[in-house]
Amino acid sequence: MQDSLQSTYKQLEQKSKYTNIFLRWFLYFILILFASYFIFPLYVMIVTSLKTMEEIRQGTLLTWPSAINFDSWAVAWGGRGYGAGDTFLKPYFWNSIKMVVPAVFFSTFIGAMAGYVLTKWRFRGDKWVFLFLLFGCFIPYQAILLPMARTLGVLGISNSVIGLVLVHTVYGIPFTTLFFRNFYVSIPTELVKAARIDGAGFFKIFFKILLPISAPIIVVTVIWQFTQIWNDFLFGSTFSFGEAAPIQVALNNMVLSSTSVKEYNVDMASAIIAGIPTLIVYVLAGKYFIRGLTSGAVKG
Amino acid sequence: MKTLRIEELSKNFGTTEVLRKINLEIDEGNFLVLLGPSGCGKSTLLNIIAGLETINEGNVFIDDYNVSKVEPKDRNIAMVFQSYALYPSMNVRENMIFGLKQAKTSKEKIEEQLEKVSKFLQVNQLLERKPSQLSGGQRQRVAIGRALVREPRIFLFDEPLSNLDAKLRVEMRREIKKLHQQLKTTVVYVTHDQTEAMSLGTNIAIMNHGVIQQNDTPEKIYNKPSNTFVADFIGSPSMNLIKGVLKENSGDLLFTVSGSNLEIPIKDYDFKDKSNLNNKEVFFGIRPEHIFFKKFNETDFEINLRADLSEYIGHEQIMTFDYANQELLAKFPSTNKIDLGKETKLYFDLTQASLFDAQTEERI
Numbered sequence: 001m002q003d004s005l006q007s008t009y010k011q012l013e014q015k016s017k018y019t020n021i022f023l024r025w026f027l028y029f030i031l032i033l034f035a036s037y038f039i040f041p042l043y044v045m046i047v048t049s050l051k052t053m054e055e056i057r058q059g060t061l062l063t064w065p066s067a068i069n070f071d072s073w074a075v076a077w078g079g080r081g082y083g084a085g086d087t088f089l090k091p092y093f094w095n096s097i098k099m100v101v102p103a104v105f106f107s108t109f110i111g112a113m114a115g116y117v118l119t120k121w122r123f124r125g126d127k128w129v130f131l132f133l134l135f136g137c138f139i140p141y142q143a144i145l146l147p148m149a150r151t152l153g154v155l156g157i158s159n160s161v162i163g164l165v166l167v168h169t170v171y172g173i174p175f176t177t178l179f180f181r182n183f184y185v186s187i188p189t190e191l192v193k194a195a196r197i198d199g200a201g202f203f204k205i206f207f208k209i210l211l212p213i214s215a216p217i218i219v220v221t222v223i224w225q226f227t228q229i230w231n232d233f234l235f236g237s238t239f240s241f242g243e244a245a246p247i248q249v250a251l252n253n254m255v256l257s258s259t260s261v262k263e264y265n266v267d268m269a270s271a272i273i274a275g276i277p278t279l280i281v282y283v284l285a286g287k288y289f290i291r292g293l294t295s296g297a298v299k300g
Numbered sequence: 301m302k303t304l305r306i307e308e309l310s311k312n313f314g315t316t317e318v319l320r321k322i323n324l325e326i327d328e329g330n331f332l333v334l335l336g337p338s339g340c341g342k343s344t345l346l347n348i349i350a351g352l353e354t355i356n357e358g359n360v361f362i363d364d365y366n367v368s369k370v371e372p373k374d375r376n377i378a379m380v381f382q383s384y385a386l387y388p389s390m391n392v393r394e395n396m397i398f399g400l401k402q403a404k405t406s407k408e409k410i411e412e413q414l415e416k417v418s419k420f421l422q423v424n425q426l427l428e429r430k431p432s433q434l435s436g437g438q439r440q441r442v443a444i445g446r447a448l449v450r451e452p453r454i455f456l457f458d459e460p461l462s463n464l465d466a467k468l469r470v471e472m473r474r475e476i477k478k479l480h481q482q483l484k485t486t487v488v489y490v491t492h493d494q495t496e497a498m499s500l501g502t503n504i505a506i507m508n509h510g511v512i513q514q515n516d517t518p519e520k521i522y523n524k525p526s527n528t529f530v531a532d533f534i535g536s537p538s539m540n541l542i543k544g545v546l547k548e549n550s551g552d553l554l555f556t557v558s559g560s561n562l563e564i565p566i567k568d569y570d571f572k573d574k575s576n577l578n579n580k581e582v583f584f585g586i587r588p589e590h591i592f593f594k595k596f597n598e599t600d601f602e603i604n605l606r607a608d609l610s611e612y613i614g615h616e617q618i619m620t621f622d623y624a625n626q627e628l629l630a631k632f633p634s635t636n637k638i639d640l641g642k643e644t645k646l647y648f649d650l651t652q653a654s655l656f657d658a659q660t661e662e663r664i
Binding site: 195196204212 | 347350351352372373377378379381382383385387388389398399402403446450458
């Protein structure tokens with residue numbers, strides 16, 4: 001009796017072991033499948049950018065380049081060196097940097113201030129202010145193109161990097177405010193009361209007490225804003241042209257305006273160059289991004 | 301000169317009245333506890349004293365100086381919060397001297413104060429730690445230390461022990477009591493815990509619906525509650541309030557319940573107003589701990605009641621009796637054996653009884 005029970009248990013144990021092994025292999029199979037699905041386009045882009053046009057025409061998409069060749073990257077970045085009609089990314093890349101750095105800084109800073117006021121210095125009607133700000137998150141950008149163009153015209157900063165900084169700052173504020181408000185709402189207001197009794201004022205409380213513990217949400221906001229602004233095409237193409245254009249617009253012009261032959265290797269290299277900064281930001285701060293999104297109150 | 305005086309203070313949030321015509325005075329060195337259920341306005345009152353809330357009507361005086369429109373930092377007060385509110389990014393040292401630095405105190409003075417207070421509170425080993433590396437009790441000590449270094453005229457405590465577990469709470473309660481005995485600083489302390497209030501306060505102000513119900517010594521609050529709210533709020537279980545009528549019978553006053561032959565003689569009761577007592581509807585109040593199983597005093601009043609329910613809680617038991625279809629609770633040592641469903645002889649200590657007008661619910 002005892003023995004037969006023992007052997008039944010042994011059988012069951014064996015069975016569950018095989019099931020587990022099978023499920024584990026199946027899991028990895030699915031994971032690898034999906035991972036390759038997502039990595040595939042990047043692979044094609046990198047491989048293609050390293051080939052010569054000759055190789056591209058002869059081989060398939062997936063073939064490894066015969067020699068690593070960065071020529072197309074050089075062309076994408078610095079052009080071929082002849083005058084008219086030669087579009088390359090370098091000046092526009094710097095345009096984008098000049099646009100994205102101040103726009104991210106101002107929108108994050110203003111959002112932090114607004115979130116601070118909306119949670120720690122409540123005033124009559126503050127809920128309405130927040131509601132209208134939230135509204136800004138849902139307005140489709142196409143709807144404000146014309147009035148914004150007019151505004152930029154009146155201000156005399158249309159077709160300039162400064163104009164784009166303004167547009168991106170203004171349209172980033174609803175999101176940044178939302179982020180910071182939701183973060184600060186979880187921080188006990190008693191902290192602010194204690195600081196007031198200790199004699200700290202509005203700005204001192206913000207800079208000395210709240211900002212030093214805001215790192216997680218600052219990271220989230222910076223990544224969000226950087227990606228949004230860097231990848232923006234609509235505002236860039238509407239409010240700027242020629243020399244003031246940001247990189248995404250230049251990339252578009254480059255890829256679409258090739259007159260004779262389509263140079264796939266240069267196109268791919270350009271696309272990668274245009275995407276690298278956001279990748280770098282993610283790699284550097286991605287760890288904090290997840291942490292910032294999930295972290296709640298700071299328990300003091 | 302009163303250290304703190306509040307005159308005719310009213311406060312509304314929109315249309316909700318939070319505080320109504322509050323009058324309050326504290327002498328130098330006293331420990332005033334604001335006690336009441338949640339939403340009674342006690343924390344708002346404390347915030348107003350601190351200057352963190354504005355006033356709609358009335359005035360607050362500290363040392364006879366009207367501070368109603370003075371900034372919190374200039375009121376010479378310090379406050380300890382429920383969540384401790386230690387600045388998370390600063391270590392203990394920075395937390396404690398933040399206020400002094402804001403006030404541009406000299407470096408030597410800051411160091412001197414810090415050393416004195418951190419030694420006194422035994423946090424001098426923790427100065428370089430961040431608040432997140434401290435235990436609940438240590439955080440509480442640092443929060444008190446941050447208040448102490450400023451040498452305020454008045455200490456404000458906003459439910460400082462509510463976040464601690466039961467054991468630590470009792471320990472910290474004793475420490476706060478010791479602290480007050482040594483420093484003799486004036487304290488205003490908000491809590492909803494009556495044990496805390498009773499054990500700490502030299503005075504207790506019981507609040508309900510934005511009105512002070514009674515402001516007295518703990519003994520008076522316990523023995524002579526000024527209305528049924530106070531009688532009900534203080535004590536565990538709270539005071540028995542039996543509804544009935546006063547009857548005058550050839551010069552003697554009796555408490556009776558209609559439809560019952562139970563009568564309690566009211567002798568030597570200290571009435572506020574002796575007129576019109578006959579046929580007055582009243583609540584007869586007696587605390588569960590003033591009902592005995594044996595006759596202790598000559599004056600104890602003997603009565604037979606039926607026991608309905610017994611709750612055993614270790615060192616004592618709470619018995620529910622039937623008093624003319626009203627519940628009457630009594631506390632006995634748990635060694636007493638009482639049979640349920642049977643008439644039992646009980647003794648009321650009538651010197652501890654209270655009478656309240658059934659209409660106004662005020663003490664008579």
